[in-house]
Amino acid sequence: MKRALPILAVLVVLLAAIAIANPFFLEPAGFLAFLKRAAPLVILAAGQYFVVVSGEFDLSVGSLVTAEVVIAARLIDGDESATWPVLALLIVAGLLVGLVNGVLTTKLRVPSFIVTLGMLLVLSGAVFLWTGGAPRGALSEGFRTFGRGGLGTLPWSVPILLVAGAAAIWLMRADFGRTLKATGDNERAAALSGVRVDRVKIFAFMLSGLSAAVAAILLGGFAGVSAQVGQGLEFSAITAVVLGGVVLGGGRGSVLAAMAGAVTLEALFTLLNLYGVSGALESTVQGVIIIAAVAAGAIRLPRKPTPRRGDAHAAS
Amino acid sequence: MDLLTRARRPARRSYGGLASHLRDPARVVFLALFGLVAAGWALVAFDGGQFLTLESVVGIQQRSAALGIVAIGQTLAILAGSLDLSVAYLISLTSLVAAEIMAGQDRNAGPAIAAVLAISALVGLVNGLVITRLQVHAFIATLGVGLIIKGVVDHLYDGPAGKVPESFQLLGYSRVGPIPVSAMLWAGVAVVAWFLLSRTRLGYRIYAVGGNEEVARLSGIRTSRVIVITHVLCSFCAGIAGLLLAARLGAGAPTVGTDGGYELESIAAVVLGGTALAGGRGGVAGTVGGVLLLAVLDTLFNQLEVNSFAKDVVRGAVIVIAVAVYARRGTRRVA
Numbered sequence: 001m002k003r004a005l006p007i008l009a010v011l012v013v014l015l016a017a018i019a020i021a022n023p024f025f026l027e028p029a030g031f032l033a034f035l036k037r038a039a040p041l042v043i044l045a046a047g048q049y050f051v052v053v054s055g056e057f058d059l060s061v062g063s064l065v066t067a068e069v070v071i072a073a074r075l076i077d078g079d080e081s082a083t084w085p086v087l088a089l090l091i092v093a094g095l096l097v098g099l100v101n102g103v104l105t106t107k108l109r110v111p112s113f114i115v116t117l118g119m120l121l122v123l124s125g126a127v128f129l130w131t132g133g134a135p136r137g138a139l140s141e142g143f144r145t146f147g148r149g150g151l152g153t154l155p156w157s158v159p160i161l162l163v164a165g166a167a168a169i170w171l172m173r174a175d176f177g178r179t180l181k182a183t184g185d186n187e188r189a190a191a192l193s194g195v196r197v198d199r200v201k202i203f204a205f206m207l208s209g210l211s212a213a214v215a216a217i218l219l220g221g222f223a224g225v226s227a228q229v230g231q232g233l234e235f236s237a238i239t240a241v242v243l244g245g246v247v248l249g250g251g252r253g254s255v256l257a258a259m260a261g262a263v264t265l266e267a268l269f270t271l272l273n274l275y276g277v278s279g280a281l282e283s284t285v286q287g288v289i290i291i292a293a294v295a296a297g298a299i300r301l302p303r304k305p306t307p308r309r310g311d312a313h314a315a316s
Numbered sequence: 317m318d319l320l321t322r323a324r325r326p327a328r329r330s331y332g333g334l335a336s337h338l339r340d341p342a343r344v345v346f347l348a349l350f351g352l353v354a355a356g357w358a359l360v361a362f363d364g365g366q367f368l369t370l371e372s373v374v375g376i377q378q379r380s381a382a383l384g385i386v387a388i389g390q391t392l393a394i395l396a397g398s399l400d401l402s403v404a405y406l407i408s409l410t411s412l413v414a415a416e417i418m419a420g421q422d423r424n425a426g427p428a429i430a431a432v433l434a435i436s437a438l439v440g441l442v443n444g445l446v447i448t449r450l451q452v453h454a455f456i457a458t459l460g461v462g463l464i465i466k467g468v469v470d471h472l473y474d475g476p477a478g479k480v481p482e483s484f485q486l487l488g489y490s491r492v493g494p495i496p497v498s499a500m501l502w503a504g505v506a507v508v509a510w511f512l513l514s515r516t517r518l519g520y521r522i523y524a525v526g527g528n529e530e531v532a533r534l535s536g537i538r539t540s541r542v543i544v545i546t547h548v549l550c551s552f553c554a555g556i557a558g559l560l561l562a563a564r565l566g567a568g569a570p571t572v573g574t575d576g577g578y579e580l581e582s583i584a585a586v587v588l589g590g591t592a593l594a595g596g597r598g599g600v601a602g603t604v605g606g607v608l609l610l611a612v613l614d615t616l617f618n619q620l621e622v623n624s625f626a627k628d629v630v631r632g633a634v635i636v637i638a639v640a641v642y643a644r645r646g647t648r649r650v651a
Contacts, residue, residue: 057455104640108636108644109640109643111594114587117584118584118632118635119632120632121632122629122632124628125625125627125632129623129629238455239456248453248456249453279470280471282467283464283470284466284471285467287459287460287461287462287463287464288464290456290460294460295452
């Protein structure tokens with residue numbers, strides 16, 4: 001929790017700044033609209049957190065989101081009755097991609113950076129090979145409700161987000177969470193004390209795949225079908241996780257802070273929009289803030305745990 | 317290249333025989349390249365064409381030159397245990413800087429090249445200092461610097477800008493016999509990097525820092541300085557690639573680097589060449605082989621007129637399989 005404090009402070013400042021520029025933000029409808037926009041990234045960040053805290057990367061989530069949305073559009077093709085089977089299929093597909101990522105990483109001992117980079121290429125290639133270059137078909141209204149509609153003023157995204165967040169926090173408090181963190185901190189020590197390291201990591205990748213599937217369902221409804229829907233989401237998710245104080249290389253940080261990092265990132269985009277920073281310069285500000293936030297975190301941290309600067313540079 | 321691998325692995329000479337030769341990823345990748353060329357030749361011949369025409373050989377070299385130069389820089393960064401995600405944005409930036417300063421005038425080529433190298437050095441310095449002084453993970457540091465460059469470029473430019481004079485465009489297109497000038501440039505960069513890694517103190521320090529930073533520090537190496545230098549060199553390579561692409565396009569373009577996907581492609585080429593992503597093991601020879609392998613694969617697909625999306629699928633699979641094979645070979649060595 002201590003590690004989550006700085007990011008929560010930054011988040012409060014950003015939210016206050018947004019509220020000053022746009023008082024509508026303080027009303028329930030305004031805030032809920034913000035949460036609805038943030039939900040996919042927050043869920044992705046939670047999934048990415050499991051992978052990062054176990055000491056790995058998942059670069060495939062962006063193209064997985066695109067692939068899932070394109071697959072859904074082609075399979076549903078406007079047919080309302082196909083909604084539920086396709087939703088189930090998307091969840092299974094997400095878990096399956098995570099399973100493949102995890103198995104390749106742990107059993108073949110290929111660095112996850114490479115496995116998920118390969119998966120990124122395979123997924124984006126395969127899905128457009130199948131649809132012939134551009135997304136085809138359309139999503140049904142029932143499918144789009146999840147990302148777009150809601151109960152009165154409460155968008156469906158918000159309860160979905162809360163359930164996902166609660167599940168993630170519960171998972172990290174269960175045995176799984178402790179073994180996952182132990183694996184990320186020192187894989188060999190964890191293995192020697194009886195953790196089934198491979199199984200834990202594979203499960204982490206499957207959770208990341210699952211989160212990508214849920215994010216794809218929300219984004220498909222919210223943003224519609226396009227070939228760019230998931231573009232760059234892998235970097236955004238990793239950025240969000242790192243903003244939350246989670247250490248690349250594994251073993252440190254909380255899932256709550258990772259999700260707070262995602263909300264902060266989204267708040268930052270909203271704020272930049274409000275203050276009329278040109279769309280292009282947005283990425284410059286984003287770059288500066290990521291570096292500054294991570295640097296501040298690294299410097300504030302006392303060096304008392306094991307000196308692990310060596311790990312800080314290992315990409316796998 | 318033999319010298320390089322031998323210098324790196326004195327202990328392994330004692331094994332002898334074919335098996336030990338095959339344990340070296342750089343040799344595996346060239347063997348795979350040879351196999352692919354043979355298979356490609358057979359496939360295309362079966363299809364009724366000719367695989368290794370002068371045209372396709374020149375095409376392979378030209379296609380791989382820019383990626384090859386970037387990948388050599390990336391090799392240095394990865395060997396030192398770092399990595400650089402900012403190269404794609406830097407390539408876009410330097411192509412614009414070069415074309416804008418040249419403005420179609422021959423006599424401006426010198427200042428333009430100087431400016432490109434200066435900017436590259438600055439970006440590399442920032443990358444290296446953020447990683448070492450601010451202790452930001454290389455992934456985040458270079459991604460952040462890349463985003464900063466992207467924002468500036470997108471803010472200033474909407475489309476292609478500047479003009480490269482005819483004489484400088486020769487760099488992109490002219491060739492001596494079957495060898496394009498761009499490929500010679502690539503070879504030159506590769507030789508310099510090889511010499512640096514295998515014949516200089518800095519090279520040994522890069523391997524030491526990538527192998528184990530803490531041990532390197534305790535043995536008296538200024539690890540921060542080594543990391544900063546590799547990042548400056550990596551950015552230099554990206555700058556040279558930017559010049560090359562500007563010469564080929566005849567102008568600078570704000571998306572030339574990201575469209576080529578140079579950041580992830582170059583990392584993929586480096587690991588395909590057998591360099592360990594965690595650093596400390598590998599070399600330039602493997603990277604050259606990795607880039608050529610990707611280019612031959614591309615050419616083969618083009619000649620067989622395979623769908624371009626299938627290319628991505630095969631490419632992704634090849635990269636993962638290759639690294640899995642190396643990981644398997646490495647098991648016997650790792651204690």
